[in-house]
Amino acid sequence: MFSINTTNAFKCRKGDLEDHSVPKTELLKFIPRPSRPPIVISRGIIGWLRKHLFSDFWNTLLTIAVFVLLYLLIKPFLDWALINAVWSASNRRECLSISPDGACWAGVIRWFNNLIYGRYPDILQWRVNLGFGIGLLWILPLTLTKTKGKLLIGAAGVILYPFIASYLFLGGERSMVHYILACTAVAYLLLVYLETFLAYLGFKKNLGQIVEPFIEQVFAKRTNSAGFVIILTGLTVLLALNLNRIELEPVSIDLWGGLFLTIIISGFSIVMALPIGILLALGRRSMMPVIRWFSIATIELVRSVPMITVLFMSVTMMPLFFPNTMELNKLVQVIIAVCIFAGAYMAETVRGGLQSIPRGQFDAAMSIGLGYWQTMFLIILPQALRAMIPNIVTSFISLFKDTTLVSIIGLFDIMLMARNISIDKNWFGLHSEPLVAISILFFIFCYGMSQYSQRLEKKLNRDR
DSSP states (O other): OOOOOHHHHHHHHHHHHHHTOOOOOOOOOOOOOOOOOOOOOOSHHHHHHHHHTSSSHHHHHHHHHHHHHHHHHHHHHHIIIIISOBOOOSSHHHHHHHOTTSOBHHHHHHHHHHHHHBTOOGGGHHHHHHHHHHHHHHHHHHHOTTOSOHHHHHHHHHHHHHHHHHHHHHOSOOOHHHHHHHHHHHHHHHHHHHHHHHHHHTOOSOHHHHSHHHHTTTOSSOHHHHHHHHHHHHHHHHHHHHHTTOOOOOOOGGGBOHHHHHHHHHHHHHHHHHHHHHHHHHHHTOSOHHHHHHHHHHHHHHHTSOHHHHHHHHHHHGGGGSOTTOOOOHHHHHHHHHHHHHHHHHHHHHHHHHHTSOHHHHHHHHHTTOOHHHHIIIIIHHHHHHHTHHHHHHHHHHHHHHGGGGGGGTOOBHHHHHHHHTTSTTSTTOOHHHHHHHHHHHHHHHHHHHHHHHHHHHHHHHTO
16 A cells, blocks of 8 residues: 655645745846947948048047148138239239238239140230130040940041141141041031030931931942941032132141140150050060060160150251251251150059969960950950059150150240249249149149049949
């Protein structure tokens, strides 16, 4: 018989009840949350200032110190350049009598036309404006999205624009070939704008395709290009017949000067520097000993001497390499020298871009049957030039500023015209104001080139 100990069972049951007893309830103490930090404005001018200039104590202290330093440096300049400046006077003595501590901008204003055009006749300066206006019109289609054949337009501008520009700037009697090429430049520019206008209106066909049905029986191949050439030829003949009566008064190159001459020298040199640099860079990497050593000698010889030496050598030595019957004016000699100098420096920039391209790109081009020139111009060079855009534009900006050295050999560029202000009898001793004025002009041009290169770089990176 089993017996049950009721006492132990009761104790166990009682212990279980004690273990599972209901806990005592107590009032919870309220603990408030800490206050949230104030909302930080991250947008607008206040947000930008708070983030970049006043983010912490040390940043705020540095910002205040920089602003105090800028105030101490800029305030005297503003007092001299704006507050105490003289804007209207007949001579420098009058400027000093009005405000001896201020800038005499009256002299710069009187000479401003000479700073821009040099000694070019006043009544003929519209030709300079027209020439540069046509140049800007040639560049404008390259910035439009619906323009077709931008590479061809740029190449045609490099080849044809100098003829129409020289025809306007020089005037006088030109050769028949020069006149025909100038008319061809105008006709081509008109057709480019006509095609661009039709593209924006929604026409999908270009001018060559419009006349294609009429010439299919004559031209079996490339009827599109043939149609455009026929239209271009007809328009050129029409312009040549109508513009033949216009006679332009001749203007000697010796009268060119100012910013006008600076833009001509730097613009021509910038345009020619890149193709010369590409050829020298490819020649330096060539497997042909003669081409390679010639390219190396040219690059190293030009880069080992200062630009002023190249300019003096071009003026004194270059006529010895041409026949006695051929006369070269000083401007042509300077342009040739600056182009060679810029091309030598550009060659090393391009070579650096070529070396950045991996070997696999060359092998891939060879595997699909591309030749050397196809590989270079279709595969390698586009990538190399894209990678070297900052260096290329830096070279262009440096070249634009270095063209002021031509004043040393007697060309009346903007720097020499600024110096002539100080020797004018009415503005004798006026040195600082002309230099400040041309510094502002150079800053505008250089900053514009820099901004364009940044936009071009972003666009090319976005299109990858």
